[in-house]
Amino acid sequence: MANNIAIAYVDSIDVAKAKRIAQQWQLDYIGDIAAAKNHPHLQFVLQVNLQRLELKKLDEPKLGAICVDFVDGATAHRRKFGGGRGQDIAKAVGLKHGFTPHVLDATAGLGRDAFVLATLGCHVTMMERMPIVATLLEDGLARAQLSTDVNDITERMQLIHASSIADMNLAQQPDVIYLDPMYPHREKSAAVKKEMRVFQSLVGEDLDADHLLAPALALAKYRVVVKRPSYAPPLAGKAPSTSINMKKNRFDVYVNQAIPKNN
Ligand SMILES: C[S@@+](CC[C@H](N)C(=O)[O-])C[C@H]1O[C@@H](n2cnc3c(N)ncnc32)[C@H](O)[C@@H]1O
Numbered sequence: 001m002a003n004n005i006a007i008a009y010v011d012s013i014d015v016a017k018a019k020r021i022a023q024q025w026q027l028d029y030i031g032d033i034a035a036a037k038n039h040p041h042l043q044f045v046l047q048v049n050l051q052r053l054e055l056k057k058l059d060e061p062k063l064g065a066i067c068v069d070f071v072d073g074a075t076a077h078r079r080k081f082g083g084g085r086g087q088d089i090a091k092a093v094g095l096k097h098g099f100t101p102h103v104l105d106a107t108a109g110l111g112r113d114a115f116v117l118a119t120l121g122c123h124v125t126m127m128e129r130m131p132i133v134a135t136l137l138e139d140g141l142a143r144a145q146l147s148t149d150v151n152d153i154t155e156r157m158q159l160i161h162a163s164s165i166a167d168m169n170l171a172q173q174p175d176v177i178y179l180d181p182m183y184p185h186r187e188k189s190a191a192v193k194k195e196m197r198v199f200q201s202l203v204g205e206d207l208d209a210d211h212l213l214a215p216a217l218a219l220a221k222y223r224v225v226v227k228r229p230s231y232a233p234p235l236a237g238k239a240p241s242t243s244i245n246m247k248k249n250r251f252d253v254y255v256n257q258a259i260p261k262n263n
Pocket residue numbers: 106107108109110111112113114127128129130133162163164165166180181182183203206212
């Protein structure tokens with residue numbers, strides 16, 4: 001087994017589900033979670049139980065597990081108290097009364113930003129290239145579909161497992177493309193939330209991120225929005241049309257054409 005990630009079940013009742021997911025996503029399967037100790041090269045294990053999928057970093061168990069939870073997680077809190085159409089991400093994608101864009105989130109990650117946009121009424125196509133992250137997202141979406149609190153929101157979210165550098169045009173032409181690639185983090189590790197530390201060590205740094213901008217500009221009808229840490233240069237060194245600055249991050253907005261006023 002060459003990969004540093006594998007799938008394991010928690011209880012014997014979860015075996016069939018674990019095997020099915022391993023096959024679907026072509027991930028290594030090690031059986032019982034206790035078997036992880038027999039595979040010293042493994043860094044991460046995706047635990048399957050009947051309720052959910054959780055990703056653990058084996059050498060840092062205290063960091064806890066990553067799970068996509070649109071019903072009760074941090075995203076749910078932001079849905080209730082996040083500031084609606086006045087929040088910066090809404091302004092960045094051009095959400096105005098009467099215009100609710102179809103957004104392609106071409107670097108979907110754990111789907112948090114996508115969920116915020118869907119909460120505001122946008123249809124969001126999410127593209128994610130890492131199988132393990134796409135697996136977590138699909139699991140989060142499937143559980144959300146069972147919740148009457150959020151299923152009207154997640155119905156507007158669709159997942160495509162692909163690299164958006166190579167295959168961005170698998171998605172129908174969106175009004176807006178949203179990019180949030182991983183960027184090297186300067187913050188001391190203690191300041192970064194435990195869950196994010198697991199995610200960062202899983203995904204790495206998206207070193208090819210500059211190659212996202214040209215296909216995005218070629219495909220987006222109205223605009224491309226790039227989320228960057230405040231200290232980072234613009235993506236691909238290309239100056240944006242405008243930026244929205246926040247405390248630690250900013251949104252760089254590249255305008256292809258103005259959103260019609262009466263849209
Ligand atoms: C910083 S995370 C995005 C977080 C996301 N905005 C959220 O709210 O959860 C970046 C994600 O983009 C994915 N990614 C980077 N480049 C990609 C590409 N070319 N195609 C598809 N996914 C990509 C990475 O695998 C990672 O999961």
